[in-house]
Amino acid sequence: MNHVITIDGPTGSGKSTVSRLLAKRLHYPYLDTGAMYRVVALALKRAGIGLHDEAAISEICSELDIVFVPEGDATRIYLGKEDVTEAIREPDIDLLASDVSALEVVRSAMTNLQRKIGSQGPLVAEGRDMGTVVFPDAQHKFYVDASLEVRVDRRFQERQRRGESISREKVREDLIRRDDQDMNRSLAPLKPAEDATIIDTTELTLDQVVEKILIYLGSHVN
Numbered sequence: 001m002n003h004v005i006t007i008d009g010p011t012g013s014g015k016s017t018v019s020r021l022l023a024k025r026l027h028y029p030y031l032d033t034g035a036m037y038r039v040v041a042l043a044l045k046r047a048g049i050g051l052h053d054e055a056a057i058s059e060i061c062s063e064l065d066i067v068f069v070p071e072g073d074a075t076r077i078y079l080g081k082e083d084v085t086e087a088i089r090e091p092d093i094d095l096l097a098s099d100v101s102a103l104e105v106v107r108s109a110m111t112n113l114q115r116k117i118g119s120q121g122p123l124v125a126e127g128r129d130m131g132t133v134v135f136p137d138a139q140h141k142f143y144v145d146a147s148l149e150v151r152v153d154r155r156f157q158e159r160q161r162r163g164e165s166i167s168r169e170k171v172r173e174d175l176i177r178r179d180d181q182d183m184n185r186s187l188a189p190l191k192p193a194e195d196a197t198i199i200d201t202t203e204l205t206l207d208q209v210v211e212k213i214l215i216y217l218g219s220h221v222n
């Protein structure tokens with residue numbers, strides 16, 4: 001698994017932007033595993049399947065056709081033939097994805113899929129459990145974090161950019177609730193791998209974080 005670089009961290013830590021920029025600099029593909037849990041949440045919501053219906057959830061997971069399509073610097077996410085890139089970022093999916101990601105049946109399906117992708121070649125894999133559970137043998141593991149207020153600011157700005165009208169206080173509440181769920185669940189909780197390098201992004205720009213990681217990797221790529 002030496003070609004897999006894992007980047008884990010909480011919401012608003014900057015991990016998505018950092019992972020995308022890093023993958024670009026290294027010419028590695030980028031895997032957004034949070035998007036996978038979001039697609040599951042969207043599929044369950046649309047099918048009207050509740051979180052206790054394990055058989056139906058298992059069936060949805062086994063049939064799920066998630067496709068990542070690179071487009072310039074971004075990646076479009078498809079569920080079958082439908083572009084769901086925007087739909088999976090809707091506010092109600094934030095919490096539902098977190099709920100769904102605590103389920104064993106969902107985690108095992110996603111973990112298998114992620115390992116399959118990781119076995120195909122180099123990868124920057126971003127999520128919550130990349131270094132701890134999915135790719136425990138990855139040679140390079142990073143955990144990015146930032147102060148609560150900075151994470152709330154980043155998330156608030158992101159949602160404002162999307163044209164949502166939401167208060168900073170509500171963003172703060174949602175973020176704390178999601179942190180609590182993601183960090184305290186029994187399966188694959190969010191935490192740094194023992195051998196991960198921890199980077200505090202509170203006082204850094206995300207470009208500076210990428211430079212820091214490239215220095216750790218010992219490979220300055222222009």
Ligand code: DC
Binds near residue numbers: 011038102128182
């Ligand atoms: O990174 P994100 O906000 O798009 O992730 C959505 C949810 O998915 C998040 O609340 C927790 C879950 N998740 C997970 O449990 N494991 C991962 N590897 C990635 C995301």
